Amino acid sequence: MTRTAAIVGGGVIGGGWAARFLLMGWDVRVFDPDPEAERKIGEVLANARRSLPGLHEVVLPSEGKLSFHSSLADAVSGAEWVTESVPERLDIKHRVYRDIQAAAPGAVIGSSTSGFKPSELQEGAAAPGMIVVTHPFNPVYLLPLAELVPSPANPAEVVERAKEVLTGIGMYPLHIKAEIDAHIADRFLEAVWREALWLINDGIATTEEIDNAIRYGFGLRWAQMGLFETYRIAGGEAGMRHFIAQFGPCLEWPWTKLMDVPELTDELIDAVADQSDAQSGRFSIRELERIRDANLVGIMRSLKGNGGAQSAGWGAGALLREQDQRLRGEERPDISGPILTVARAVPLDWTDYNGHMNEARYLQAFCDASDRFMEIVGCDADYIAAGGSYFTAETHIRHLGEVHAGERLEIRTQLLSGEGKKMHLFHEMRVGDDLKATGEHIMIHVSLETRRASAPGPEVARRMAEIGAAHAKLALPEGAGRSVGQRR
Structure with a gap:
């Protein structure tokens, strides 16, 4: 509803x-x-x-x-x-x-x-x-x-x-369990804003220099760890107590003017506005919004972590992973035909100088499809933690059409062979009804202890056989088994 x-x-x-x-x-x-x-x-x-x-x-x-x-x-x-x-x-x-x-x-x-x-x-x-x-x-x-x-x-x-x-x-x-004017975050922002206005008023820095101090320095740390976790690290192995002991005395020094506000005279307002126009006036507000959004997407996706499906992410990235799980749900996939393994929009940071999805991202999308198929057959985080997994031995990708940022792509996966140690997958990537790419992948089950080929666990083997029996009734997909450069 x-x-x-x-x-x-x-x-x-x-x-x-x-x-x-x-x-x-x-x-x-x-x-x-x-x-x-x-x-x-x-x-x-x-x-x-x-x-x-x-x-x-x-x-x-x-x-x-x-x-x-x-x-x-x-x-x-x-x-x-x-x-x-x-x-x-x-x-x-x-x-x-x-x-x-x-x-x-x-x-x-x-x-x-x-x-x-x-x-x-x-x-x-x-x-x-x-x-x-x-x-x-x-x-x-x-x-x-x-x-x-x-x-x-x-x-x-x-x-x-x-x-x-x-x-x-x-x-x-x-x-926030206790009421207070301006809540929490805006109180920090007001403190930074006051000090920034003083730095401009006193001729110490320009708007651009202040912004550079934030975006090239502590702003990058705050995006992932906030204030106290950042300072805990700054204290070294002794942690927060050492940080306070080392930097606490500076609180008694007159570094900032946080308890006072510069008068917003016409001169100060003109200085702030003129410097801001010189800093970024070449862009319209809508252009700045799109630049901001693209940067935020890249930062937040990076915070999801580089550990693939097994990573919990960090900061806003952890929230995104949780929302992904809520959106994905726990429905058992239909195995009577090629299985839907990826359904997503193309991120802004997946495109290249040609304005379409970079070739490396096709591989990433197909890897995501393989990872999802592994989960479906039972090779999930717990199974991998217990010492078994699949390694890719061979990959063949055909690029058949352009894919652009924001488009919704779907990948469906057919199991061509799943007997013994080998898993042979064929992925089809579509945007709507248009076939954009195929990926054919041979993967080998390994023991993570010996790093050598090994038989999969009984539950993985059972589930693989179940899907294999269903997919054996399907026609061989067009393009399966093709070699590089082979004529159509």
């Missing part, structure tokens, strides 16, 4: 929420009086369609239905979840909550507010317990963090319901 979310306020953040819900299979109903809202959300959604599916190793659910509504009551009617992303004014938010709860009394309302506490949002509400803070980060369709802040007025079941919704769309609900 399709679930429905309503988005009240369709700006940058509201549009990002709409894109994430839609691409995770929810129907989305939008209310925003801005006559440009539909165009703006359409542009955000286009960026999301280009980037989000490529984060995952599995295909996303079928996209939900997007609709725009001229009245708030019509938009929220029938929605189980309402995201509020209106301007940061309490009087506006209170009026919006009154109207939402009159039309959708059973909906959980998640506010995108970056500063207000939930108790402030709940003042005067008909059902204060249904309103929580769910503060995201831009772009919402890629960055998984949502600061989930309830108040004592929120029943535990509402908090758990919010966690379930956010987790289900691939986000990480950081449950």
Whole structure:
């Protein structure tokens, strides 16, 4: 059954929420009086369609239905979840909550507010317990963090319901158990922003130099380990205690001006704006968004880890792996025909200078298909940990058509032979009905202790024989057994 979310306020953040819900299979109903809202959300959604599916190793659910509504009551009617992303004014938010709860009394309302506490949002509400803070980060369709802040007025079941919704769309609900202005993350950002403004105001650094200090240095560490885990390593073998002992005294030195704010004079505003224009004004905002998204996809996919299916990932990469598993499910595959082993979108970082999928990625996609087939026959993480696996002995790939970023590809795998130590697979890669490539692979079962060929375990052998018997009834696929350069 399709679930429905309503988005009240369709700006940058509201549009990002709409894109994430839609691409995770929810129907989305939008209310925003801005006559440009539909165009703006359409542009955000286009960026999301280009980037989000490529984060995952599995295909996303079928996209939900997007609709725009001229009245708030019509938009929220029938929605189980309402995201509020209106301007940061309490009087506006209170009026919006009154109207939402009159039309959708059973909906959980998640506010995108970056500063207000939930108790402030709940003042005067008909059902204060249904309103929580769910503060995201831009772009919402890629960055998984949502600061989930309830108040004592929120029943535990509402908090758990919010966690379930956010987790289900691939986000990480950081449950903040005590109310505080600006929650957690924005308090750090404000501290960095204040000091950055002082550095510009005092003529110490430009906007570009400050950005370079972050993106070439500690920003790369923070992306995977945050603050404290990074500093734990900085303390060496003695860990955090040594780090504090070594660097703690500097807290008493007047390095920063975090307790004061430079006056935002016209001169300071002009300096910041002019330096920012000089730094990146050659790009439009939409171009910068696409550059940002491509970089985030590459970083987050890297954080999934380089250990293949056996790696748990790190930071945001671990969350992506968990979402992949939720999306994949545990359905037993149909073995009566070639088995669906890969269904995914082509990531942005899989393309090359020719604008299509790099040849090495064809091999990776077929390797992923082989790994999935191994799991299906029982050669999974536990089996490999016990000392058995398959090694590839020979591979032949035919490139029959171009594949581009964002396209949904499927690979189906036929077992040509699975007797004894050998496993002979034939993969077909398609985009829609178009055959784009084939991969033929011979793999040998080995003992990871001796690194030599060995007979597979009895359960793997049984499952291989079951699939082999089913696939023996199939026709030999076109291209099987071809040699390199052989004429068609």
